[in-house]
Amino acid sequence: MPSWANGSGRLPEPEFIFLPLGGLRPMSQNGKTPLLQAENISLSFGGLNALIGISFEIHSGEILAIIGPNGAGKSSMLNVINGFYHPQVGTITYKGVTRHRMRPHEAAAKGIARTFQNIALFKGMSTLDNIMTGRNLKMRVNFLLQALHWGPARKEEIEHRKFVEGIIDFLEIQAIRGVPVGRLPYGLQKRVELGRALASEPDLLLLDEPMAGMNNEEKEDMCRFILDVNDEFGTTIALIEHDMGVVMDISHRVIVLDYGRKIAEGTPAEVRANQVVIDAYLGVSHD
Amino acid sequence: MSEGSPNGVHDTFPARFVENVKRLGKEKIFMREKKFGIWQSYSWHDANIRISDFALGLAALGFKRGDRLGIVGDNRPELYFGMLAAQMLGGVPVPLYQDSKEQEMEYIVEHAETRFALVEDQEQVDKMLGIKGKCPKLDTVIFKDARGLRNYPEAFLKSIASVEELGRAFGKDHPGYLEAEMEKVQPEDTAVICYTSGTTGSPKGVVLTHGQLIFSARKIIDLEHMPPDTSTMAYLPMAWIGDFYYSFVTSIVGGFTVNCPESADTVLQDLREIGPNVFFGPPRIWENILTSVMIRMQDAGWSKRKLFQYFTGLATRIQKKRNQGKKPSMGEWIMSQLGHLLVFGPLLDNLGLSRVKSAYTGGDIIGPEVFDFFRSLGINLKQFYASTEAAILISMPESHDIRGDTNGPTVPWMDVKFSKDGEILIKGPTVFREYLKNPDATKEAFEDGYFKTGDAGIIDQDGHIRIFDRAKDVSHLQDGTMFAPKMIENKLKFSQYIKEAVAVGQEKPYVSVMINIDPLSVGNWSEHRNMAYSSYTDLSQKPEVLTLIEKEIRRVNESLAGEEQLKGTQIRKFLILHKELDPDDEEITRTRKVRRGFVSEKYKDLISAFYTDADHVNTEAKVTFADGRTTTIRADLKIIEVPIIG
Incomplete structure (x- = not known):
């Protein structure tokens, strides 16, 4: 443990108001407690089998990468986890509760947040307002009071705004606070989307190709943010990414999908050395 | 130089600060910082609590009189507080450029024998960790933002909060310690060591005393009638004397309010919210x-x-x-x-x-x-004329007599004369004492007790100082016409499309220039014309862009033709460089002045092509990334000839 964390038991920055997401944990446990277990998941659209009998675990505090060639079923897997798709077969156990079906808003309320492959922000709204929408589930005051911006609604909004400002500071996007996101370059939009996901204080953060379409500098920044979220707040992260350099650098474990099946799982080094994975990526014919 | 110290207060920053705390207390704001979207204020009273705690914390860690505190980061109240804390203990702040590479930091940390460093965040902590092995004297690194540092095991890394905590405990055990240390600080003591950006050679540490800086600031505040409610913006690099003087020295001497922007990208927005009444x-x-x-x-x-x-x-x-x-x-x-x-x-x-x-x-x-x-x-x-070594002012225009091409009359406490070659020499109470640990350079910088500024200029009939250029940069064309590159470059840089320009022509038949286009402005211009481009290099060699710049050069030639002295130095040829001049590549200094010697050596193939019949030149250039990695870019640059007027 670093020396400054000893003794006083205080957070290093006295006026730091950005409360840790998902509660302060003693260091990222990166351990064996499964936050989520997927068992024997199968999903098909008509005759197309998107996912076939997939089982895996996401451990608390880890960064898990899901990789695979195009059409391997990666995004479908994320969509199953956050309840957007309902698998025909299989169960998902999240925080010890097993369920067969869950709707996206239930998933969100239970602490699962995500970003999308194709950015899904409100283009006409400012960065600040977009991230504020991520706080929506945390708002307790009724719609009428919110509209009047009166009494408890005002107080609540200030609380949420404080939180959101913490995120803006964390992601270093102060300069675009008031800019409509439609006018922002792609890399910054991705960052705003991450901000909105963080605003809901997720326990599990799902990132669908957070680095697609970015240049090297933007990728480096995004890696930094992902590592910092995981490191500072202990948030568990599952991400899909095509840039192998990134995946191997930042993830603790990797799952490889191919044609809807899980073909490998392990540490980045193990996966890299796995012949099946190499074949899948180099395109060995499937008989 | 203790003349005029009001109320018997020492001319030292700690003494002046404590006086302000007594006088202005909780009423007035010393520093403001935009954080979490809101301007957060430190009154003089609040600041004093944090500064005292931090100073005592430094003392607890073994910081002693004469020790030096390296300071690296964007303009943050905590970093300015650190400067004062070090001074309270009789120590010396040594601010460094936050965008410096590791090797540059290593040089200064090692040269200034810095034992303590106060840095902003992980980026700077990483650099300090990188040089720690090579700088054996460096033993404590204190950081402001803990972000990303959770898993750093090094025991010599400490947060500001933990140092303040140590300070509170130390203060309880040693009552009166800080006051006693502050008593020892004298106006003749070193207040800061500013490393000059160095257009030539290694940076030199300019040693300036409390007395000199306070004397000069008090004079300026009088001369310029700066009111007590002056509010300024601290946005320039802390390592530059300009920021140190404007954000630290004058604010403590005058009791002014300093505003720190939220981030480097938000300066213009923050400026609008603050609406300062003095801006530099x-x-x-x-x-x-x-x-x-x-x-x-x-x-x-x-x-x-x-x-x-x-x-x-x-x-x-x-x-x-x-x-x-x-x-x-x-x-x-x-x-x-x-x-x-x-x-x-x-x-x-x-x-x-x-x-x-x-x-x-x-x-x-x-x-x-x-x-x-x-x-x-x-x-x-x-426009005033100043120099780090003069702490800092040499001349300042009077409000009723301001002209764009001169810098006003010499300030009353400074004595100015000229060398045979027209170099400006100065003498006065605020001229620096020495370059740190560099007696040779110090000796070389003086002539008969006068400091050689290195600037070429004249005093005109109205007593205004007018600077042409750096003395060593003023030269002659082949036919003997005087050639001051800076004048031509400044005319070029007036164009919104031209970011940087380097004029060459020493001992040559005519003047040629290498241009850096402004990527924002030219990028915007090309977007309006639906012109696609992939990179700076690509954009810079588009025929449309070359035509655009040619027009600007013709305009500059017209302007040069209109001035008797400059008529002979019209631009004959130009090219647009395929990369931006960058301090990481040592082509410009951290304060963005062209390092002419280096540039003319690095681009000598381009420069010699100007003086042949070639209409293009093949070249390659090394580019250094911020993390120190390098790559090479190759390009075929077109050389364009422009008509001379008259």
Whole structure:
């Protein structure tokens, strides 16, 4: 443990108001407690089998990468986890509760947040307002009071705004606070989307190709943010990414999908050395 | 130099600060910082608590009189507090450029024998960890932002909060310690060591004392009638004497309020929210503001653009008349009032400069066109002449007599004369004592007790100092015409499309220039024309862009042809460089001055091609990334010939 964390038991920055997401944990446990277990998941659209009998675990505090060639079923897997798709077969156990079906808003309320492959922000709204929408589930005051911006609604909004400002500071996007996101370059939009996901204080953060379409500098920044979220707040992260350099650098474990099946799982080094994975990526014919 | 110390207070920063705390206490704000979207304030009283705790914490960690505290980061109250804390213990802050590479930091940390470093965040902590092994004296690194540092095991890394905590405990055990240490601080003690950016060779540490800096600041505040409610913006690199003087020295001497922006990217927005009444920026800042105005006008609607063009044209004409000592006609006066109502007032408000009583530029020579532009908008912009080694002012224009091409009369406490070669020599109580641990350079810098500024200039018939260029850069063309590259470059940089320019011509038949286009402005221009481009290199060699720049060069030639001394130095040939000049590649300094010697060596193949019949030249250049990795870019650069006028 670093020396400054000893003794006083205080957070290093006295006026730091950005409360840790998902509660302060003693260091990222990166351990064996499964936050989520997927068992024997199968999903098909008509005759197309998107996912076939997939089982895996996401451990608390880890960064898990899901990789695979195009059409391997990666995004479908994320969509199953956050309840957007309902698998025909299989169960998902999240925080010890097993369920067969869950709707996206239930998933969100239970602490699962995500970003999308194709950015899904409100283009006409400012960065600040977009991230504020991520706080929506945390708002307790009724719609009428919110509209009047009166009494408890005002107080609540200030609380949420404080939180959101913490995120803006964390992601270093102060300069675009008031800019409509439609006018922002792609890399910054991705960052705003991450901000909105963080605003809901997720326990599990799902990132669908957070680095697609970015240049090297933007990728480096995004890696930094992902590592910092995981490191500072202990948030568990599952991400899909095509840039192998990134995946191997930042993830603790990797799952490889191919044609809807899980073909490998392990540490980045193990996966890299796995012949099946190499074949899948180099395109060995499937008989 | 203890003359005029009011109320018997020592001319030291800790003493002046404590006096302010007593006088201004909780009523007045010492520092403001925008954080989490809100301006957060430290009154003098609040600041004192944090500074005292931090100073005692440093003492607990073994910081002693004479020790040096390296400071690296963006402008943050905590870092300025650290400067004062070090001074309270009789120590010396050594600010470093936050964008320096590891090797550059290593040189200064090692040379200044810095035992303690106060840094902003992980980025700087990483650099300190990188050099720690090579700088054995460095033993404690204190950081402001803990972000990303959770898993750093090094015991010598400490947060500001933990140091303050240590300080509180230390203060309980050692009552009266800090007061006793502060008593020992004398005006003759070193207050800061500023490393000069070094257009030549390794940086040199300029040693300045409390007494010198406070003396000079008190004089300036009087001379310029700066009111006690002066509010300024701290946005320039902390390692530059300009920021140290403007944000630290004058604010402690005058009891002013300093505002720190939220981040480097938000300076212009924050400026608008604060509306400071005094604003200082080196020429490049004014050039940047001008460019950003021009880009926004490009994007504006037809009617706004026409209004802007008409009124700026008018204002520039009036300003030219004023420069010649003439008054505008009645019609012009009426229209210019209308211009202020319709265009300039709103524009200044938008820039956050509408409350500015006095604006300053210094540190380099500003192009007269840029200068006139801001004067014509109604900003009371003054160009002074200063030098780090002079702590800092040498001349300052008087409000009733301001001209774009001179820097005003010499300040009363400074004695100025010229060497045989026209180099400016100065002597006075604020001239620095020495370069740290560099007696050779110190000896070389003085001649008969006068400091050699290295600037070439004259004093005109009205007693104003006028600077041409760095003395070593002034030379002659083959036919003997005087050639001062800076004058030509400044005229070029007035163009919103040209970010940087390097003029060459020493002992050559004619003048040629290498241009850096402004990627924002030219990028915006090409977007308006639906021109796609992939990179800076690609954009810079587009035929349309070359034509655009050629037009600008013709304009500059016209302007040069109009001035008797400069007529012979019109530009014959130019090319657009395939990469931006970058401090990481050592082509410009961290304060963005061209390192001429280095550039002419690095691009010697380009320069020699100017003086052949070639209409293009193949080249490659090394590019250094911020993390120190390098790559090479190759390009085929076109050389364009431009007609000479007259």
